[in-house]
Amino acid sequence: MTGNQTFTIIKPDAVKSEYIGAILADIQKAGFAISALKYVRMTVAQAEAFYGVHKERPFFPDLVTFMTSGPIVVAILKHDNAVEEYRKLIGATNPANAAEGTIRKKYAHNVQENAVHGSDSDENAAIEGNFFFSQCERF
Numbered sequence: 001m002t003g004n005q006t007f008t009i010i011k012p013d014a015v016k017s018e019y020i021g022a023i024l025a026d027i028q029k030a031g032f033a034i035s036a037l038k039y040v041r042m043t044v045a046q047a048e049a050f051y052g053v054h055k056e057r058p059f060f061p062d063l064v065t066f067m068t069s070g071p072i073v074v075a076i077l078k079h080d081n082a083v084e085e086y087r088k089l090i091g092a093t094n095p096a097n098a099a100e101g102t103i104r105k106k107y108a109h110n111v112q113e114n115a116v117h118g119s120d121s122d123e124n125a126a127i128e129g130n131f132f133f134s135q136c137e138r139f
């Protein structure tokens with residue numbers, strides 16, 4: 001049984017490049033419904049908590065600096081088999097390896113500044129959605 005919800009971030013690089021509208025349009029054209037949406041800037045403490053699973057990775061300090069470098073758009077998305085379908089829509093972590101037509105292929109700059117986040121499991125989709133949204137902010 002797979003869940004019908006995933007969580008995404010339009011990252012600071014894509015916001016700075018004015019891709020918010022294009023990325024949300026691609027998400028909706030692919031059949032995802034927006035269940036929650038907002039424009040925020042993470043503090044360093046919030047970014048360290050959000051990416052806690054990566055804290056031993058060599059790129060962790062750079063990732064936290066990048067993710068707090070400007071505002072982001074966070075959203076909960078609904079679709080059948082949402083986590084897997086959204087990972088297909090965004091493409092590989094490194095845009096150099098991402099398939100044609102994927103969001104990362106179209107809008108990402110490099111392996112770190114890769115335009116969007118997408119949850120990697122139903123469990124993390126729920127944790128990440130709850131990190132940013134209260135019950136009255138989701139529909």
Ligand code: GDP
Pocket residue numbers: 054059062063092093111112113114116117118120
């Ligand atoms: P994702 O699930 O496809 O986002 O990839 P990961 O969970 O492995 O990594 C989380 C985020 O860390 C990625 O989206 C990138 O922004 C960043 N990242 C991953 N691998 C690297 C890397 O090798 N170098 C750098 N600088 N950043 C990375």
